[in-house]
Amino acid sequence: MNVTISSTSDKPIYQQLHEQISAQILGGELESGYCLPPIRQAALELHVSVITVKKAWEELERNGLIHTVTGKGCFVAEFSPDEMLRIRNEMVLKQMEGDIQYYKSFGLTLDEVIALLGKIY
Amino acid sequence: MxxxxxxxxxxxxxxxxxxxxxxxxxxxxxxxxxxxxxxxxxxxxxxxxxxxxxxxxxxxxxxxxxxxxxxxxxxxxxxxxxxxxxxxxxxxxxxxxxxxxxxxxxxxxxxxxxxxxxxxxxxxxxxxxxxxxxxxxxxxxxxxxxxxxxxxxxxxxxxxxxxxxxxxxxxxxxxxxxxxxxxxxxxxxxxxxxxxxxxxxxxxxxxxxxxxxxxxKESYRLLSGSESQLNEVKGKLISCKINSFGFTGLIHARDIDPAWSLNTAIPTLDDIMIYFAKKEGVYV
Incomplete structure (x- = not known):
């Protein structure tokens, strides 16, 4: 597992954690059954507060990406390719919603945005 | 416990x-x-x-x-x-x-x-x-x-x-x-x-x-906008700073009216302390 935290970013740290780990799970880097480090240890190692890690793990659990086995730890869940696609799309759409506000503030149409995206993608 | x-x-x-x-x-x-x-x-x-x-x-x-x-x-x-x-x-x-x-x-x-x-x-x-x-x-x-x-x-x-x-x-x-x-x-x-x-x-x-x-931190927002927009929100701000670019003020997140077209950002702990301290200045 690879995580980089920026304390100067506008994004809350738990969200950074959540996004990066989700991406690694959905991208197949972290396989199902992978055991995440215990919350307090992760907090110490990442130099963030315990509650921050707790929140990130809870968010992952809510999205169905990990599951907790009491007394053992948190494990990457098992899911079908369909489910994986659904969760991934959900997350991407959420990000796009925010981005779109920005494009709209310039008065761009959908076609214009797609054309611009095509240039850099 | x-x-x-x-x-x-x-x-x-x-x-x-x-x-x-x-x-x-x-x-x-x-x-x-x-x-x-x-x-x-x-x-x-x-x-x-x-x-x-x-x-x-x-x-x-x-x-x-x-x-x-x-x-x-x-x-x-x-x-x-x-x-x-x-x-x-x-x-x-x-x-x-x-x-x-x-x-x-x-x-x-x-x-x-x-x-x-x-x-x-x-x-x-x-x-x-x-x-x-x-x-x-x-x-x-x-x-x-x-x-x-x-x-x-x-x-x-x-x-x-x-x-x-x-x-x-x-x-x-x-x-x-x-x-x-x-x-x-x-x-x-x-x-x-x-x-x-x-x-x-x-x-x-x-x-x-x-x-x-x-x-x-999320129970507060930093609100910024032009000076003309300030009157609309002034009563709800904890305090604010005004400069030639407009104003920036701290507000309780619950007091924000979604109808306002103002920029909002999550404040840092320092921001919260600074704006609260400024509030006192107003009454002196």
């Missing part, structure tokens, strides 16, 4: 008072206690430790009332108040020898490991130490008797960035097991951004808020 439970603490001085101070710290977590100079942080901390006699209020530590179990509970509390400025002609060794006699669970092993970690020389006199070294020594004493609640008044002030980083590491190592809890006051809010789980904000002797750190 609550490591610390303070309810309706009052203490009145001729020119200052702390009023109805209440907050709780759950065991195994770190709480940052913030407020400008003179806001009442030290008075509150000293009242918790019964170093100043509160007029009223109830304080429980690790589930026990401190008024009834003071001697017993103080074995479980480690406290430090910045640097040490007493017995300055004594050697650290001598002062340690005296301190350890008061504690049943004193551990020489822990003590020497912190001395080493902080690079302190036991044979030096207090007067020969720099400010940072004195802070480190007082922390060493606070950490060496198996305390389950650490109450530290500005432990990071006077420390260089490297030592501060190391101290925060120590804090996080200490709470790893979920047994030890830490309450520390500070002005250096970047320390809190890193390791605090909860924030308690005191202003003019009253608690403004005490909650989980992100919740605390």
């Amino acid at each position: 609550l490591a610390l439970d303070i309810r309706n603490l009052n203490k009145k001085y001729p020119n200052f008072q702390i009023k109805d101070v209440s907050f709780q710290l759950e065991q195994g977590y770190i709480m940052g206690f913030i407020g400008v100079n003179g806001a009442g942080k030290t008075t509150t901390i000293k009242s918790i430790l019964n170093m100043v006699q509160a007029d009223s209020g109830e304080i429980s530590i690790l589930g026990k009332n401190i008024a009834e179990h003071e001697t017993e509970l103080k074995q479980d509390i480690g406290c430090a108040f910045g640097d040490i400025d007493f017995y300055t002609r004594s050697r650290l060794k001598t002062l340690t020898g005296i301190t350890k006699k008061f504690y049943k669970n004193w551990s020489d092993e822990t003590y020497y490991s912190y001395l080493n970690r902080f690079k302190l020389d036991e044979n030096k006199k207090i007067a020969e130490l720099s400010t940072g070294m004195k802070v480190k020594y007082s922390l060493t004493l606070a950490l060496s008797h198996g305390a389950r609640l650490l109450i530290l008044d500005e432990p990071t002030s006077g420390l260089d960035p490297v030592s501060r980083d190391d101290l925060l590491d120590i804090f996080q190592e200490l709470i790893m097991g979920g047994e030890i809890s830490i309450l520390f006051s500070t002005h250096i809010t970047s320390d809190l951004e890193r390791c605090a789980d909860y924030i308690t904000f005191i202003e003019q002797g009253q608690i403004v808020a005490s909650s989980e750190k992100n919740e605390f």
